[in-house]
Amino acid sequence: MNRITELFGSMSFNDAVMRERLPKEIYESLRKTIDEGLDLDLTVANAVAEAMKDWAIEKGATHYTHWFQPMTGVTAEKHDSFLAPQGDGNVIMEFSGKELIKGEPDASSFPSGGLRATFEARGYTTWDPTSYAFIKDDSLCIPTVFCSYSGQVLDKKTPLLRSMERINEQALRILRLFGMNDVTHVASTVGAEQEYFLIDKDVYNKRKDLILTGRTLFGNKPPKGQELDDHYFGAIKPRVMAFMKELNEELWKVGIYAKTEHNEAAPAQHELAPVFTTTNIATDHNQLTMEIMKRVAQKHHMVCLLHEKPFKCVNGSGKHNNWSLSTNTGVNLFHPGKRPAENKLFLLFLCAVLKAVDEHQDLLRISVASAGNDHRLGANEAPPAIVSVYLGQQLTEILDSLENGSDYVATKTAKVETGVHVLADFKKDTADRNRTSPFAFTGNKFEFRMLGSTLSIAGPNIILNTITADVLSEFADKLEGASDFDSALSDLLRTTVHDHKRIIFNGNNYSREWIELAAQRGLVNWPTTADAAPHYTDPKNVALFERQKIFTKAELESRQDILLEHYNNVYSIEAATMLEMAHRDILPAVFAYNRELSELMMWKVQTGIGSKDKAATGLIKQLTELGNELAQNIAALDEIYHAFSATCGNMQKAAYCRDKLIPAMDELRTTADALEEIVDARHWPLPTYTDLLFSVDS
Ligand code: ADP
Numbered sequence: 064m065n066r067i068t069e070l071f072g073s074m075s076f077n078d079a080v081m082r083e084r085l086p087k088e089i090y091e092s093l094r095k096t097i098d099e100g101l102d103l104d105l106t107v108a109n110a111v112a113e114a115m116k117d118w119a120i121e122k123g124a125t126h127y128t129h130w131f132q133p134m135t136g137v138t139a140e141k142h143d144s145f146l147a148p149q150g151d152g153n154v155i156m157e158f159s160g161k162e163l164i165k166g167e168p169d170a171s172s173f174p175s176g177g178l179r180a181t182f183e184a185r186g187y188t189t190w191d192p193t194s195y196a197f198i199k200d201d202s203l204c205i206p207t208v209f210c211s212y213s214g215q216v217l218d219k220k221t222p223l224l225r226s227m228e229r230i231n232e233q234a235l236r237i238l239r240l241f242g243m244n245d246v247t248h249v250a251s252t253v254g255a256e257q258e259y260f261l262i263d264k265d266v267y268n269k270r271k272d273l274i275l276t277g278r279t280l281f282g283n284k285p286p287k288g289q290e291l292d293d294h295y296f297g298a299i300k301p302r303v304m305a306f307m308k309e310l311n312e313e314l315w316k317v318g319i320y321a322k323t324e325h326n327e328a329a330p331a332q333h334e335l336a337p338v339f340t341t342t343n344i345a346t347d348h349n350q351l352t353m354e355i356m357k358r359v360a361q362k363h364h365m366v367c368l369l370h371e372k373p374f375k376c377v378n379g380s381g382k383h384n385n386w387s388l389s390t391n392t393g394v395n396l397f398h399p400g401k402r403p404a405e406n407k408l409f410l411l412f413l414c415a416v417l418k419a420v421d422e423h424q425d426l427l428r429i430s431v432a433s434a435g436n437d438h439r440l441g442a443n444e445a446p447p448a449i450v451s452v453y454l455g456q457q458l459t460e461i462l463d464s465l466e467n468g469s470d471y472v473a474t475k476t477a478k479v480e481t482g483v484h485v486l487a488d489f490k491k492d493t494a495d496r497n498r499t500s501p502f503a504f505t506g507n508k509f510e511f512r513m514l515g516s517t518l519s520i521a522g523p524n525i526i527l528n529t530i531t532a533d534v535l536s537e538f539a540d541k542l543e544g545a546s547d548f549d550s551a552l553s554d555l556l557r558t559t560v561h562d563h564k565r566i567i568f569n570g571n572n573y574s575r576e577w578i579e580l581a582a583q584r585g586l587v588n589w590p591t592t593a594d595a596a597p598h599y600t601d602p603k604n605v606a607l608f609e610r611q612k613i614f615t616k617a618e619l620e621s622r623q624d625i626l627l628e629h630y631n632n633v634y635s636i637e638a639a640t641m642l643e644m645a646h647r648d649i650l651p652a653v654f655a656y657n658r659e660l661s662e663l664m665m666w667k668v669q670t671g672i673g674s675k676d677k678a679a680t681g682l683i684k685q686l687t688e689l690g691n692e693l694a695q696n697i698a699a700l701d702e703i704y705h706a707f708s709a710t711c712g713n714m715q716k717a718a719y720c721r722d723k724l725i726p727a728m729d730e731l732r733t734t735a736d737a738l739e740e741i742v743d744a745r746h747w748p749l750p751t752y753t754d755l756l757f758s759v760d761s
């Protein structure tokens with residue numbers, strides 16, 4: 064065994080470990096629970112707990128924790144020791160099936176969006192056997208779901224698991240109609256590509272805004288950014304390389320298949336892609352990846368920034384959610400095969416997604432809404448806030464022929480001729496990449512590209528699974544009742560394409576024309592979270608979630624409230640941080656420099672060297688004017704910030720934030736950034752963008 068295979072999964076209580084350590088009947092019973100969703104009984108749980116504990120202690124673990132994903136979007140844990148004191152003063156290591164299955168963290172400090180009164184603090188965590196336990200920092204981490212005393216869902220995992228069950232049920236109905244009776248399970252799969260920035264810890268420490276908000280609230284575009292495109296896929300610096308090596312190893316240990324890594328478009332920006340797995344595990348793994356990235360960066364005296372837009376005028380960070388459906392017999396339901404035009408099963412699933420995305424553009428948009436991501440969507444670097452689907456020329460032509468009832472004539476797939484004999488010519492893919500599309504079909508999966516880099520991928524995948532399951536169930540209802548399956552299927556495909564083709568767009572999503580065209584097509588375009596979030600509880604959405612048994616109306620309302628509250632809190636912290644920095648750091652720097660120049664002038668006048676120093680007088684004038692403007696902007700923001708804080712109701716507050724607070728913050732920043740250009744570097748209190756972006760330089 065080489066070092067990597069030895070390392071891989073060494074800290075994960077995965078299938079191989081379970082098979083080796085559990086009695087055969089127990090292992091098989093657990094597998095049934097995992098694969099077929101059968102109930103778990105306590106004898107199985109007891110045996111698993113015992114084996115898990117022994118394994119974890121051998122690996123050096125002293126504690127265990129129920130690891131869960133409250134609605135904060137980050138993970139939470141509550142550690143308990145394995146130690147059980149005995150009457151005789153000795154201790155033994157104990158861990159029972161009951162402790163594995165159920166935990167009781169105090170739920171009162173996690174957001175519930177009004178679901179749970181504070182007097183009802185009890186919350187329960189319950190083992191999710193479909194995601195493997197792992198060891199982190201000497202603790203056995205057990206993936207769990209989290210709900211309130213009265214059974215209301217307080218986390219992101221429960222609805223995700225529910226949505227996976229729904230898509231399984233509905234996809235199976237369709238597969239039966241196609242005679243695929245050997246399939247017993249359909250899983251949604253995801254590979255989440257993660258973008259991030261790395262900067263040096265010393266410069267980071269000098270930026271209050273980065274420390275408190277994760278992004279720079281002030282700062283000018285650096286003279287050199289990504290213009291030369293010399294960073295994208297460029298050679299990786301040794302210090303970053305060392306970080307990536309350690310990161311990979313840490314990820315491999317807990318069983319995360321980190322596969323590729325390369326530099327991204329902006330200086331100091333990088334990307335990591337894992338190998339895809341089931342959506343539930345992919346979600347756990349992405350949360351864990353973000354956490355491990357931050358920790359490993361610290362060890363290398365760097366900071367990993369996961370904010371969507373750490374730097375203005377520099378490419379932001381996103382997360383690409385590659386999503387597909389796979390059967391337990393190994394069939395990818397979005398695999399077009401050699402002759403997609405004749406592959407009716409593929410076309411049906413494709414049409415289901417088209418319809419789902421068209422009918423629920425609003426929910427997909429809402430699923431990626433956040434204060435941080437608002438800086439990216441529609442800002443010419445990320446897909447716009449408008450949802451559309453890229454299919455490429457061939458599939459679009461196939462769908463056209465379906466709609467028109469005409470025969471599809473395949474355009475021959477061309478070869479790319481390299482013109483060099485020693486290089487093999489290779490066949491072109493059926494569709495080129497379209498990097499501007501928010502939702503692109505990429506060969507055998509869909510790539511949802513609107514996610515921000517910090518977002519938990521649970522939310523978007525709950526939506527993707529639910530909306531697709533909903534359409535599949537409608538399709539299954541129609542087809543199951545049909546007397547002539549083939550003609551019913553043709554009808555269904557034709558009408559679906561006809562009704563939903565407006566969602567297909569293969570052109571440049573970054574262009575002005577698209578915004579206009581999309582408006583003509585009646586597509587949703589909500590630029591900010593404040594615009595999008597109020598639609599979360601539209602009657603159509605409440606009906607969908609209730610029909611698919613994902614959320615009750617109250618649960619949906621709570622999620623909407625948490626989304627808005629988070630948006631408001633982020634801006635509240637940002638505005639307060641801006642005010643403090645402007646007051647205490649920037650304005651004093653302007654005064655100090657101004658005073659220095661004035662003293663110079665006075666000295667010059669006194670000594671008679673040059674009372675007509677145009678450079679200095681001009682600069683003093685400019686500094687004074689901009690300084691006054693800065694003081695005015697500070698006062699204006701201060702007033703608005705207080706009015707914002709006093710506003711009641713998260714919906715009203717978010718609207719006020721969008722309409723008043725953000726514009727006032729922008730104005731303050733513009734003036735401060737203009738001052739950065741003229742204040743002496745010795746006086747300027749903050750590291751510049753150049754200092755930050757080129758801080759890891761070896
Ligand atoms: P690209 O050519 O765009 O780099 P890759 O095949 O490398 O595409 O995949 C990019 C991401 O998509 C990876 O994280 C990969 O694991 C994931 N991916 C590939 N196939 C699937 C699938 N069937 N379901 C979900 N994710 C997938």
Ligand code: MG
Nearest residue numbers: 256383510512
């Ligand atoms: Mg990608």
